[in-house]
Amino acid sequence: MEDWDLYLVTEEELSSGRCTLEVVKAAINGGVDLIQLRDKGKDLAYRYELGLKIRELTAEAGVDLIINNRVDLALALEADGVHLGQDDLPLKAAQKLLPEDKIIGISASTVEEALQAEAGGADYLGVGSIFATDSKDLKNDRSAVGLNRLAEIKSKVDIPVAAIGGLNQDNISEVIAAGADVISVISAVTQAEDIEWKTEELKGIIKEAKKGR
Amino acid sequence: MEDWDLYLVTEEELSSGRCTLEVVKAAINGGVDLIQLRDKGKDLAYRYELGLKIRELTAEAGVDLIINNRVDLALALEADGVHLGQDDLPLKAAQKLLPEDKIIGISASTVEEALQAEAGGADYLGVGSIFATDSKDLKNDRSAVGLNRLAEIKSKVDIPVAAIGGLNQDNISEVIAAGADVISVISAVTQAEDIEWKTEELKGIIKEAKKGR
Ligand code: NI
Numbered sequence: 001m002e003d004w005d006l007y008l009v010t011e012e013e014l015s016s017g018r019c020t021l022e023v024v025k026a027a028i029n030g031g032v033d034l035i036q037l038r039d040k041g042k043d044l045a046y047r048y049e050l051g052l053k054i055r056e057l058t059a060e061a062g063v064d065l066i067i068n069n070r071v072d073l074a075l076a077l078e079a080d081g082v083h084l085g086q087d088d089l090p091l092k093a094a095q096k097l098l099p100e101d102k103i104i105g106i107s108a109s110t111v112e113e114a115l116q117a118e119a120g121g122a123d124y125l126g127v128g129s130i131f132a133t134d135s136k137d138l139k140n141d142r143s144a145v146g147l148n149r150l151a152e153i154k155s156k157v158d159i160p161v162a163a164i165g166g167l168n169q170d171n172i173s174e175v176i177a178a179g180a181d182v183i184s185v186i187s188a189v190t191q192a193e194d195i196e197w198k199t200e201e202l203k204g205i206i207k208e209a210k211k212g213r
Numbered sequence: 214m215e216d217w218d219l220y221l222v223t224e225e226e227l228s229s230g231r232c233t234l235e236v237v238k239a240a241i242n243g244g245v246d247l248i249q250l251r252d253k254g255k256d257l258a259y260r261y262e263l264g265l266k267i268r269e270l271t272a273e274a275g276v277d278l279i280i281n282n283r284v285d286l287a288l289a290l291e292a293d294g295v296h297l298g299q300d301d302l303p304l305k306a307a308q309k310l311l312p313e314d315k316i317i318g319i320s321a322s323t324v325e326e327a328l329q330a331e332a333g334g335a336d337y338l339g340v341g342s343i344f345a346t347d348s349k350d351l352k353n354d355r356s357a358v359g360l361n362r363l364a365e366i367k368s369k370v371d372i373p374v375a376a377i378g379g380l381n382q383d384n385i386s387e388v389i390a391a392g393a394d395v396i397s398v399i400s401a402v403t404q405a406e407d408i409e410w411k412t413e414e415l416k417g418i419i420k421e422a423k424k425g426r
Contacts, residue, residue: 043300071285076306087256
């Protein structure tokens with residue numbers, strides 16, 4: 001987890017007509033470190049079939065695969081872990097179902113949620129929405145966290161902090177400067193004209209920004 | 214499973230202002246055989262907390278508890294099984310995640326789906342919607358199956374057939390006569406003025422109708 005820079009969250013509805021598998025392939029070619037299978041609007045049967053294909057691609061490429069919300073799907077796909085929101089299955093219940101070596105990420109938008117997740121044994125935090133975003137799912141989640149609160153959260157926990165929400169090539173340097181360990185994106189990659197190139201660009205900016213800390 | 218007559222599917226939104234826990238308590242007092250925790254509109258954190266309480270009640274009463282759609286929630290609650298629709302996690306994937314003794318029910322609205330589910334090892338079928346129904350979830354699922362197709366499905370499988378969709382005190386005798394082994398209801402019980410009494414009434418009608426076959 002210490003090596004993660006760029007985290008792609010999938011959402012076919014935001015992929016400019018391209019399918020998630022195609023998006024994932026291009027992002028892997030561009031050097032993405034971590035894929036979260038989300039595609040919230042799709043039914044489980046679809047996500048299972050899609051997930052089997054993404055599992056193959058990510059395993060070959062040595063890229064980690066995290067499943068949004070569904071511990072059962074994570075187990076069925078032998079994914080590397082699961083990402084849980086504050087309204088999902090509680091962390092303690094998920095821990096009982098998953099093998100010890102699996103990654104569990106928890107969404108946090110306040111210091112309190114972050115501390116609670118870390119104390120409960122979360123492996124990383126998904127902190128957001130950092131900025132206002134058009135990504136439907138995130139928009140409904142919470143109002144913007146902002147860079148100050150991101151920095152505050154980062155200063156109080158030891159586990160990696162993945163920032164999410166409204167992030168793109170123009171603002172990720174300051175998000176890294178504020179303390180994020182990982183940059184999570186949906187649209188910045190899924191809606192890019194050239195996904196592979198955009199992935200490379202974002203990763204380059206993140207690596208550069210981390211040097212400056 | 215051979216002893217099941219009446220199967221209650223929970224939906225707080227259709228419970229005339231009463232909470233699902235209250236509805237389940239009254240239905241258990243009235244002699245319901247099986248509870249399916251559905252409450253599709255609620256988030257997982259809520260269903261988990263509610264499920265823990267329902268698990269206690271059903272275990273004490275010797276009533277089976279089935280979880281709609283989520284294998285992870287079924288595992289976390291140590292429920293008796295899971296009910297899967299045609300668009301949910303595939304049966305074969307669910308079987309790998311659940312202990313051998315757990316019940317897996319599959320929704321089927323055609324003979325083909327029924328035969329496929331039985332061949333795959335389903336423990337029972339949920340066949341519907343038998344009649345037109347106002348229950349939001351079912352309405353969107355499929356158009357009405359009707360008694361003829363229910364009878365055809367029943368004649369071609371050996372596993373128990375639970376009929377669902379638009380069932381109430383006025384029509385369940387003919388549904389049993391057409392071959393249903395189990396009557397599943399939402400509104401007929403959840404919207405009843407006196408849930409315990411309604412449960413008793415429905416169960417009496419089912420038992421009487423089974424004698425007549
Ligand atoms: Ni769901």
